[in-house]
Structures are given as C-alpha cells and as structure tokens.
Amino acid sequence: MPTMSPNHSPPSSGPARDRVPWRSVLRHDLPASLVVFLIAIPLSLGIAAASGAPLIAGLVAAVVGGVVAGALGGSPLQVSGPAAGLTVVVAGLATQYGWAATAGITCAAGLLQILLGVTRVGRLALSLSPAVVHGMLAGIGVTIAVQQLHVVLGGRAQSSLIANLAELPEQLLAHHPGSVLVGVLTVVILLVWPRLPKVNLVPAPLVAVVTVTASAAAYMVDVTRVSLPDEPLKELILPALPHGGPLEIATAILTVALVASVESLLSAVAIDKLHRGKRSNLDRELIGQGAANAVCGALGGMPVTGVIVRSSTNVAAGARSRASAILHGLWIAVFVLAAGAMLELIPMAALAGVLLVTGLRLVQLAHIRTLKRHDELLVYVVTAAGVAVLGLAEGVLAGLVLALGRVLYRLARATVTATEEDGVWIVRIRGTLVFLGVASLVRTLRAIPVGAKVQVDLQVNHLDHAAYEAIEDWRRGHLARGGSVVMNRSAFRSALHGETHRWIIPWQQRQVVPEVDQRAAMLDGIREFEATAESIRPMMARLAVDGQRPAQLFITCADSRIVPNMITTSGPGDQFCVRNVGNLVPPYGSNSNSVDAAVEYAVEVLGVTSIVVCGHSHCGATTAALEAASPESGSGLKSWLRHLEASVRRSAALPDIVDPVTGIKLSPADKLAVTNVAVQLENLRTFACVRKAEESGRLELTGLYFDISAAAARLVLEREPYLVRADEELATATSPADI
Known part of the structure; x- marks a missing residue:
C-alpha cells in the first residue's frame, strides 16, 4: 500500500483514479x-x-x-x-x-x-x-x-x-x-x-x-x-x-x-x-x-x-x-x-x-x-x-492578520484570580501562562496577605519557565514569611512540559477493574470532572440557554469500546447520538419506535445536515449473527438481531474486503460489520423525511467503520475496495449504500 501524501487529498495514482x-x-x-x-x-x-x-x-x-x-x-x-x-x-x-x-x-x-x-x-x-x-x-x-x-x-x-x-x-x-x-x-x-x-x-x-x-x-x-x-x-x-x-x-x-x-x-x-x-x-x-x-x-x-x-x-x-x-x-x-x-x-x-x-x-x-x-x-x-x-x-x-492576532492573544492569555474562602486564599490560574502574563500573575500573588494559607489551583495547557519561576519565587517568599502554600506539583510539571491534563483522558491511566466498587469509582470520576471543568462551564451554560443545534446524527453500536466524541474529535452540542446493539436502523415500519423517533426528531426538528452510521471491528452483534450459538429463541436480543439478516445475505455475496492500510483481509464478522453499515444507510432512506432531505441536498449520509485494535476510522465505499482511509474524501457521484 503506498504511503499517503500529507496533502489536501491523496495524490492521483494515474488515470484510473480520475476515471468517471x-x-x-x-x-x-x-x-x-x-x-x-x-x-x-x-x-x-x-x-x-x-x-x-x-x-x-x-x-x-x-x-x-x-x-x-x-x-x-x-x-x-x-x-x-x-x-x-x-x-x-x-x-x-x-x-x-x-x-x-x-x-x-x-x-x-x-x-x-x-x-x-x-x-x-x-x-x-x-x-x-x-x-x-x-x-x-x-x-x-x-x-x-x-x-x-x-x-x-x-x-x-x-x-x-x-x-x-x-x-x-x-x-x-x-x-x-x-x-x-x-x-x-x-x-x-x-x-x-x-x-x-x-x-x-x-x-x-x-x-x-x-x-x-x-x-x-x-x-x-x-x-x-x-x-x-x-x-x-x-x-x-x-x-x-x-x-x-x-x-x-x-x-x-x-x-x-x-x-x-x-x-x-x-x-x-x-x-x-x-x-x-x-x-x-x-x-x-x-x-x-x-x-x-x-x-x-x-x-x-x-x-x-x-x-x-x-x-x-x-x-x-x-x-x-x-x-x-x-x-x-x-x-x-x-x-x-x-x-x-x-x-x-x-x-x-x-x-x-x-x-x-x-x-x-x-x-x-x-x-x-x-x-x-x-x-x-x-x-x-x-x-x-x-x-x-x-x-x-x-x-x-x-483576515489572516486578525485570525493570527486572535490566536496569539488566546495563546498568551491567562486568568489569575485570588479569593478568600473560609480563611484559605484560593489562587486559580486558567488558560496559557507564559512570560507575557507574568506581571499580572505577580501582581495578584503579592496582593495575598502575609502569612495567609494559600491553595493554588492550576488548570493551564502550557506553563513556560518564566511563569514557573515567578510562582516558585513567590511560594518561597510566602513560606519564609510564615505562610503556607498547597499546590499540585504534578500538575505544574505536566503544564511545564506540555502534557495532557489527567481529567481529559482519565481512562488512560486507570482501567476498569472488576473488584473495584464501580459506583464509588463513578462518583470519584464525577467529583474529579466537576473540580477541573471550569474551562467548559461557560460553553455548557450557553448550550443550556440556546438549546441544542447539532449538525450530525451519529448512529453507532452500544459497544463500550466505541466513544463517538473521541472518534470524531467533537464535543458537547455537536452530535445527536443513537446507540444500540449492532448500530441498526430497521426499515421504516418495523416498529422500532426508539430508533424511528430519534431519526425523525434529528431530521425534522433538529435539522441535522449529516447522518453517520458507524460500525466497528470485533462486534459482538455481527459475530452472533454468523455463529450458531446465538441467543435463545424468543429473547429480545434474538428478535433484535433478526434485523441483521439482510446484511448477512449481502455480505455473503460480496468478495473479500481488505483493510486499506494494512492490506489484511477482514474476518467474516468484520466484513459483515462493513456491509451492515451500507445496509443501514439504505434503511435510513426508507424514512420519508430522510429521503426528502437527501434528495433536496439538505442531508448527507455517510458510512463509517472503526477498527478498534488500530484506533482508526475508515469510510465505507460502494465498490471495491469498499473501505478507504478516513482522510480520503470520496467522490459522491453514487451513494455509499450501494454495496
């Protein structure tokens, strides 16, 4: 597989690439x-x-x-x-x-x-x-x-x-x-x-x-x-x-x-x-x-x-x-x-x-x-x-000068406040603290009374050496005058070296262990989030007042390993998300009331401009659909997985599907997961609101496949090779649901 050029799109490999x-x-x-x-x-x-x-x-x-x-x-x-x-x-x-x-x-x-x-x-x-x-x-x-x-x-x-x-x-x-x-x-x-x-x-x-x-x-x-x-x-x-x-x-x-x-x-x-x-x-x-x-x-x-x-x-x-x-x-x-x-x-x-x-x-x-x-x-x-x-x-x-000026202003902007709470002075430092903000920082720190108890709450994405030395000099002086200073030394070291804050990806440092009290772990996580979420509170407050206006409906599997906002680098207010076993959208009229309601609400009320159906590798639903050892007859899971039957038939009629990066042939279950994405896009078009919006150009349907082991997303195509890297934008002359 040739390497991808770091360009706006991959370079042409010859006339075949542009054949229409x-x-x-x-x-x-x-x-x-x-x-x-x-x-x-x-x-x-x-x-x-x-x-x-x-x-x-x-x-x-x-x-x-x-x-x-x-x-x-x-x-x-x-x-x-x-x-x-x-x-x-x-x-x-x-x-x-x-x-x-x-x-x-x-x-x-x-x-x-x-x-x-x-x-x-x-x-x-x-x-x-x-x-x-x-x-x-x-x-x-x-x-x-x-x-x-x-x-x-x-x-x-x-x-x-x-x-x-x-x-x-x-x-x-x-x-x-x-x-x-x-x-x-x-x-x-x-x-x-x-x-x-x-x-x-x-x-x-x-x-x-x-x-x-x-x-x-x-x-x-x-x-x-x-x-x-x-x-x-x-x-x-x-x-x-x-x-x-x-x-x-x-x-x-x-x-x-x-x-x-x-x-x-x-x-x-x-x-x-x-x-x-x-x-x-x-x-x-x-x-x-x-x-x-x-x-x-x-x-x-x-x-x-x-x-x-x-x-x-x-x-x-x-x-x-x-x-x-x-x-x-x-x-x-x-x-x-x-x-x-x-x-x-x-x-x-x-x-x-x-x-x-x-x-x-x-x-x-x-x-x-x-x-x-x-x-x-x-x-x-x-x-x-x-x-x-x-x-x-x-x-x-x-425009470029103004945009660059705003970027520099944001990069050099830090908010430093010092307030007294129950006899303890709380110093809160937010933003990016570099040498340009040292004067304001020192001014605020020197306003704290001599001998006071001080707690420093640092939440910055970068701290340069000048700012670090200014804080250290003040800390030593304050201690020498009889005061006390409590600060998170690891947070300071992380900010000084440009490392990611722990609260952003806590799951990377502490994996879930069955023996741990999960309710207590959840509450600990909530407390940690609330203590460090000051930077996003203004945005959340605006969302609460303005209401949600997501641009995308994201339909994916209930699998715990799939995190839509992580995959798409999106945040609060960006996606209206539907999750179920197998990322299924039963055809309209199948009495799947929850999915029907979500699709109609997203298209007709929220006015989303994009619907993404995201399947993934190592999917339990596709594995169960291919294996004899399926759920008991009459169970809710058995009834739900019947919606995969059309995808199973389609997958069996297709040639092998190869990963576009590794060149490795997908397993039958992963091949079914790819095919299933295209079938669900077809099912979406059985909804009158979706069909009408797409035909008028107001709505775009996209198929996505997430490889869990590679932590990489692929776009689903309508023809061989059926998958392409997500950084390849495909021509939309035909629908990706034609697999």
Whole structure:
C-alpha cells in the first residue's frame, strides 16, 4: 500500500483514479459544462477588455484554462480561466511591455508555477482559517451581486464595490425595462425551478438562460447582448521576449505566478467547502495551473487562475468531476469558431441574473451561525468586508492578520484570580501562562496577605519557565514569611512540559477493574470532572440557554469500546447520538419506535445536515449473527438481531474486503460489520423525511467503520475496495449504500 501524501487529498495514482462513469458525465457534468460555458464567455470577454488585452486573449484563456487546467489540475470541480483578480496586474504589464511580451511573461510564470507545485508548497493554503475562506467567499459573493445588479438594471458594472454602490441610485432611476424584465425573469426561474418536483435533473441556470434568451428573441426585446469578435483566430498574438532589466522582468514573472497561484489555491480551498466530493490536491493543482499558463502564454492568451465565480456555478449546476471543466473549454472553442452568432443572442442581463443569484448564495447563513458559535465571526466579517472593499489579496491578508492576532492573544492569555474562602486564599490560574502574563500573575500573588494559607489551583495547557519561576519565587517568599502554600506539583510539571491534563483522558491511566466498587469509582470520576471543568462551564451554560443545534446524527453500536466524541474529535452540542446493539436502523415500519423517533426528531426538528452510521471491528452483534450459538429463541436480543439478516445475505455475496492500510483481509464478522453499515444507510432512506432531505441536498449520509485494535476510522465505499482511509474524501457521484 503506498504511503499517503500529507496533502489536501491523496495524490492521483494515474488515470484510473480520475476515471468517471460515462453515465455520470452525461447526467451531471455535460449539463453543468453548458451552464459554465454560458457564464464563461461574457466574463472572459469582459476581463480581457478591462485588462487592455485583445478580446481573443480572454477566450484563449477560457479554453486553455478549462481543458488544460481541468485535465491536469488537482481540484476536480474548479474551473479556470481569466480572473478579475489579475486585471490590474495584466493591465500594467500590457501598458509597459505590450501584449506580445505580456504573453511571454505569462508563459514564464506558468513554468514557475509548475516548479512551485513540484516542490509541494501548495499545501500551505490549508493553513487558512475557515473563517477567512468563508469570509473571502462572502466578500466575492457580495461584490459579484452588486456588480451584476447594474447589468440587470441595464447599465454597466464598475470596477469596485464602492463605485457600484455610489452609482446604484442613478441606475435605479434609469429606464431600461427590457433588461430589468430579462434579469428579473432569470432570477425568478433560478429560485423557482429547483422547487419543482422531478425537474431538478436539468440545472436551473441552463433552463433560465435558454428560456430567457428564446423569449427575448421571440418578442424582440431591446437589450444588450453578448458580443464576439468577427474573426477570432486572426486576433491571436504570439508571445515575445519582454524588453527591460532582468530584475524588472523577473519581478513581473514572479508577480503573475504568485498572484495566480494564491488565487487558484484560495479558490480550490473555498470550492471544496461547497461540495461533498473529493478534496483538492493543491500541489497537483499548482502544476495544472502552471501548465495552463505556459500553454496560454504560448498562444497569446491571458494569465489563467482558478475562478470562484465559474467554479461555484459549476458546483451549483451539479458537476461531479473534472469532465465539466474540460467540456466547458471545448464548448467555448467550438461555439466561438462555429456558432458565434447563436451566442450573440444571449442577453447580458440573463447572464447577470445567474451571477447575481450565484453571488448571493456564496453568503451562507449556516456558515455565519457556525462561526458565531465558535467566536470566529469577527474574522469572517473583516475578511468579507476587506475582499469586497479593498480586493481579494488585501481582504484575505486582513483576515489572516486578525485570525493570527486572535490566536496569539488566546495563546498568551491567562486568568489569575485570588479569593478568600473560609480563611484559605484560593489562587486559580486558567488558560496559557507564559512570560507575557507574568506581571499580572505577580501582581495578584503579592496582593495575598502575609502569612495567609494559600491553595493554588492550576488548570493551564502550557506553563513556560518564566511563569514557573515567578510562582516558585513567590511560594518561597510566602513560606519564609510564615505562610503556607498547597499546590499540585504534578500538575505544574505536566503544564511545564506540555502534557495532557489527567481529567481529559482519565481512562488512560486507570482501567476498569472488576473488584473495584464501580459506583464509588463513578462518583470519584464525577467529583474529579466537576473540580477541573471550569474551562467548559461557560460553553455548557450557553448550550443550556440556546438549546441544542447539532449538525450530525451519529448512529453507532452500544459497544463500550466505541466513544463517538473521541472518534470524531467533537464535543458537547455537536452530535445527536443513537446507540444500540449492532448500530441498526430497521426499515421504516418495523416498529422500532426508539430508533424511528430519534431519526425523525434529528431530521425534522433538529435539522441535522449529516447522518453517520458507524460500525466497528470485533462486534459482538455481527459475530452472533454468523455463529450458531446465538441467543435463545424468543429473547429480545434474538428478535433484535433478526434485523441483521439482510446484511448477512449481502455480505455473503460480496468478495473479500481488505483493510486499506494494512492490506489484511477482514474476518467474516468484520466484513459483515462493513456491509451492515451500507445496509443501514439504505434503511435510513426508507424514512420519508430522510429521503426528502437527501434528495433536496439538505442531508448527507455517510458510512463509517472503526477498527478498534488500530484506533482508526475508515469510510465505507460502494465498490471495491469498499473501505478507504478516513482522510480520503470520496467522490459522491453514487451513494455509499450501494454495496
């Protein structure tokens, strides 16, 4: 088994890794590519015009970005082409060097990007805070929406959000009924079409553009339409070497390479958050972007980057693989060369309506609520405002600086209090105590009366040497003046060496022994927890007031060795959990009232967005289902285990299942545990509320298998090898319940 690259996703092992069923391409990627193609042409022409480049250069970039970057890049759903983020840079180069030299700089920048990808620097983009990424999406979404509102109203979009807002009142007073009618009709279709039953197989943007274009042509509506060059190929300009100093030229190449790389990686990370498919391999994405820029420059095209507008439209239109991006590039080439007159029938207001809705959908209330709950809303707002007002790079930089500042503040923050309780001074130290907090610490300690009895309660995740010496110096002085100090020396040593607190994982130090009084042991554990749980009390108090809003229903076995919050690194309020023998979900109508109630409550009342069914190795239920020595007939356990019969039959019909890491074949009982997970996902779909939520895209079902001996989780697949490592994100073209 090859080792896993520590990247955003595992590297491709060849063409087989990216092979997609033709049925999925025809059903999902082909329609999505048509939608993106319709969006890409006016955007490419507009960016080329704004950059002072020949219009054909924008179309060349769209074709090459779609085909080359789509085929070679590491982000399967990202669409590449000319981007607004490079407009100022390209305009400056075109003015200084001319377009032929600018194309040469683009070609050299592409080669530099390939070098960056080979040296694996792309993964650095994963260090971005989710609040920054979502804020970037929101800022771009607001900018797009306001820009395209001008076009819907029959005007022209300005270069900045401030300029667009300033001219909006004047635009509202202008009289362009044709454009307004086309734009409003497009938006209405986009909002209504997905709600119609049994028609959502055809993407709403495609329906909207085709319908509005046909209507505008039939009724001769006076609107601005798409404009293309008459003879595109004759406008190609081949690259040339730029004239100037070596340092000046190197700076231009580096600028294009870095800006294009950062924008592409940011876009890839952001687009990964909009879909449930395979994650991006960022190093491979850099190589693909570099190859596209090298080819694009050689053909006289504009620089290429991954573009959020086209990529988010691609995801929204239902694309499932890189075939959509590749096809969209081919459509642009074919239609520009052979059917440009047809494209010139499309009203610009119709395309603006599609972009308006797409932009607004990038601002998601679910993200805002989540970030608010995790106290990251300020970073989100600053990033969004910065991107919208200042620009992409400036906004992201502002968000990163704020996020980093908050991290440093939290790392250096400690709370030190000293209070008298029954004649004893209690000093409580919480947080992270480093040299920055020593002054406040010493001030508090010196306020304690001379000769007093003192108890030090330390609950910190790190204590540096300066803070440790400050406490020790005070302790010696206080003892010398007749006082007494009681402190947990082991806790101080653990904090000084960065060790985990005992109360977090008490079961690691003391295993359950049958001879021990378990009631007393439980009460001891409760007392220890309550004495050391000060840090989580504010969070629990908020949960008590706000109520539970879990995002996930986690269905797993009652086995004592399975700890859901440990497996998923989640905490209070994150999961709504159902546990029973064998992690079973009997089909709807099986009179399993407890499970039925939990599923319906989670989906209909709590509104969870994910249901996970988690099986595990060494499962007693699957072992009992395969062995003759099963529970007595008529017993409750016997009746319950009958729900495993469908899984037993399915497992017997499957080939051997091999662990993806060790390469060892699973035992029959563990093979049944894997198969059983998929069967329970099928059973979940017998619930009308689950089926309806999944079909509308509001709910995701996931199968999980936990190997107890390896302490590792695997995802359940619908085909061989049936299991993959949990750090591999699988494409969701088909359901994992098809085992």
